[in-house]
Amino acid sequence: MSSADLPPLREVIARYGLNASKALGQNFLFDAQLLARIARIPGDLTGQPVLEIGPGPGGLTRALLAAGANVTAIERDRRCIPALAELSTAYPGKLHVIEGDALEIDAAALFDTAPHIVSNLPYNVGTALLVRWLSAEWRPWWQTLTLMFQREVADRIVAKANDDAYGRLAVLSQWRSTARIAMPVHRSAFTPPPKVMSAVVHIVPADGPDRVDLAVLERLTAAAFGQRRKMLRQSLKGVPGAIDALDAIDIDVTRRAETVPVESFVALARALSPSRPA
Ligand code: SAM
Secondary structure (H helix, E strand, C coil), rough: CCCCCCCCHHHHHHHHCCCCCCCCCEEEECCHHHHHCCCCCCCCCCCCCEEEECCCCCHHHHHHHCCCCEEEECCCHHHHHHHHHHHHHHHCEEEEEEEECCCCHHHHHHHCCCCCEECCCHHHHHHHHHHCCCCCCCCCCCCCCCEEEEHHHHHHHCCCCCCCCCCCCHHHHHHHHHEEEEEEECCCHCCCCCCCCCCEEEEEEECCCCCCCCCHHHHHHHHHHHCCCEEHHHHCCCCCCCCHHHHHHHCCCEEEECCCHHHHHHHHHHEEEECCCC
């Protein structure tokens, strides 16, 4: 079989009995044009390694293969594996499917060259995977992230200070990466349609700021946003040295976490990070 002979996705679903499982967060995409647009977001994928989590019946996988990528896909639902094997046959040597739980697999170890990660993520594990990828040793083992989220989560990833959605996820997503909404996706694009709208987020890592410890930054944002309506002098009381550091870098202690931009959290974390030898 060649790629031109691939059966329509709806036929694949019917043939392999892939009725969508809610527990596995299955909302499938069938629109080839939409899928091709998502596959273009990371840039030219010709010959590039790509990690896809949750290929399901393989709609996005087809678009990634058509864009020339070498795809490694991790799928938990055993029912999808034979359907994906058909795709491997159509693109010999270009698709490697691993059956398993993405939360339990060390994906970094699967690659010699940093992959792009492109995925219509299962919503129930999407944020956990994102936090893991953003917390990796920097520069990370991946090149870029192109990920579908519920719109509300996408908004939290790209939010700026003073936005309603601004919080810990925004700081983690932006302190050493750029994060943007690349494409809003209407709920009706999915089968079955989820209750809420979605969006594809594109994240590109940058050099991490010098002398900032991620664990310190996380402790600060957990404390600050844990009591987001409180002034920093109250919410950061339990973080040793934080109040003095606020003074030292000229951040008013009466401000609330939601008004403090990412760069200021970074400056505060730097002031509190153990100094490393130059
Ligand atoms: N990529 C397909 C598409 O765009 O139509 C399916 C996307 S669907 C939202 C999410 C997929 O992730 C499903 O195929 C589901 O079985 C799979 N999945 C759910 N939890 C998973 C996990 N922990 N590890 C790997 N795959 C998972």
